Amino acid sequence: MSGTHKNTLLQVSGLSIGFSQYMKGTQKRIVRPISGLHVDIGEGEIVAVVGASGSGKSLLAHAVLGILPGNAICSGSIVYKGEELTQTRKEQLRGREIAFIPQSVNYLDPLMSVGRQVRIGLDRATAKAQQEKLFAQYGLKKSDGRLLPFELSGGMLRRVLFATSVREGVKLVIADEPTPGIHPQALSEILKQLKQFAENGAGVMLITHDIMSALEIADRVAVIKDGATVEISEVSAFTGKGEALKTEYTQRLWRTLPQNDFDLEFQEEGGRATWR
């Protein structure tokens, strides 16, 4: 926890997630993609969660939200505002105090106009006006509100997803890859909005492959590898050749970024691919 943030909002420790799978016949086995993962987020703090594809970032988000699939076996502790976050509490808070910006646009209802989807959870009397304001804020046209998800581009849908999460009283925002396919202006709007959440006292978990954008707004960065936390460092450590970073793994990831001349040796080992 960084010195500037007093109260821990979310504390995930010793998180393990396994799935029971049926093999050929009736044999069952457990695969365990997450084991020993930890991360904490303070009030008003933005923590970026980065790691290779398949390292377990979305599973972490889904565990906190209580939306893991039925065959998932989850252990460890998730404490929110000092209390264990039970499944019941997760369901009560999701979409209210805990906002989720999912990785996939498939989370939208394919049969409901996007305007109506953004109005869910908004105060009835002002919902339409608020929705239109959100659309304008994210560069969507008023008339787009009447369209169904399949009638919008991927980038537009991502902005719709973001708009569905902006609600009053949000204390924790979990954004899973909120920026791919977003044009630069909307990208800066989304980063600004995430920062705004934090300035209003909410904690933000920003899952992303876009480390450079994350560094613009995050306070700390958690690096996940193969379902475990490798390192959590202050954003200020991501500078120069990464000398201030704690692990060699993170230092090498840092050096693979184009801004840092790439680490050619690491790239040859396939290291660069770990950011994408």
Ligand SMILES: Nc1ncnc2c1ncn2[C@@H]1O[C@H](COP(=O)(O)OP(=O)(O)OP(=O)(O)O)[C@@H](O)[C@H]1O
């Ligand atoms: N329902 C499931 N059953 C079995 N394994 C799963 C299930 N969901 C995810 N996994 C496995 O868990 C691992 C982590 O998946 P996860 O979706 O969290 O990765 P990620 O870090 O979000 O990747 P990406 O950056 O590509 O979104 C992967 O190896 C994935 O195959």
Ligand SMILES: [Mg+2]
């Ligand atoms: Mg993911």
